[in-house]
Amino acid sequence: MKNKLDLLQLIEEAKNSRQQAQSKIVNLFWSDIKSYIFSLVKDENYSEELTVETFTKVLNKLNLYNSDFDFRTWVTSIAHNSAIDFLRKKNKDKNKFLDDDYQQPRDWEPSPEQLFIDKQNLEAFEKRLNNLPENYRKLIYSRYVEGKKLKDIVEETGLSLANVKVSLMRARKLLS
Numbered sequence: 822m823k824n825k826l827d828l829l830q831l832i833e834e835a836k837n838s839r840q841q842a843q844s845k846i847v848n849l850f851w852s853d854i855k856s857y858i859f860s861l862v863k864d865e866n867y868s869e870e871l872t873v874e875t876f877t878k879v880l881n882k883l884n885l886y887n888s889d890f891d892f893r894t895w896v897t898s899i900a901h902n903s904a905i906d907f908l909r910k911k912n913k914d915k916n917k918f919l920d921d922d923y924q925q926p927r928d929w930e931p932s933p934e935q936l937f938i939d940k941q942n943l944e945a946f947e948k949r950l951n952n953l954p955e956n957y958r959k960l961i962y963s964r965y966v967e968g969k970k971l972k973d974i975v976e977e978t979g980l981s982l983a984n985v986k987v988s989l990m991r992a993r994k995l996l997s
Contacts, residue, residue: 829888836883844983847876850893851986854900861904869971871907875900877990949996957992964989 834842854875859868878899886895950958963969963977975982 828892832883832886832888832892835880840987843880844981844987846879847986848983850896851876851983853893854896857897858900858904861901862907867907871900871903873986873989873993875903876986877993878903880987880990881994946996953992953995957988957995960985960988961992961996 831842831845835846851872855868855872858871858875859865862868862871875896879896882899886892950961953961960974960978963974964971969977971982971985974980974985978985980988
């Protein structure tokens with residue numbers, strides 16, 4: 822960006838759901854934010870997922886951005902909060918088995934009720950997934966079912982990295 826006014830104009834365009842402006846914002850800050858998140862979580866896969874999550878939040882909350890503050894700082898604070906939430910959850914899950922009050926379940930088999938609920942949840946998810954446009958469905962499948970890295974998806978689809986990132990964010994938003 823040449824100056825703050827150019828960035829503010831880009832932000833305004835992105836607020837109006839202009840995909841090109843949203844992609845530019847993601848591209849401008851992606852590597853810095855991913856590096857920052859990686860410095861906190863120390864895992865490449867988690868840092869990539871948290872970066873996608875961060876930019877999903879950024880694009881969804883652009884209307885809340887106050888131009889009196891530095892945009893990079895605002896995006897970094899969203900990334901920081903996402904990483905901290907992730908680390909807290911990860912630590913909580915890890916410590917749950919170390920907790921003195923935790924009792925080992927006697928039976929590891931899910932109850933019939935839980936099996937029914939799981940089946941309903943899976944069917945509902947599959948229905949939402951099947952209702953996605955085909956390009957989003959393929960991206961979701963490649964990324965989350967096959968576990969492919971973003972660079973591999975870019976090579977396979979011929980799309981730009983920014984387009985893959987933004988499309989994945991939009992697909993995830995449609996699924997939620």
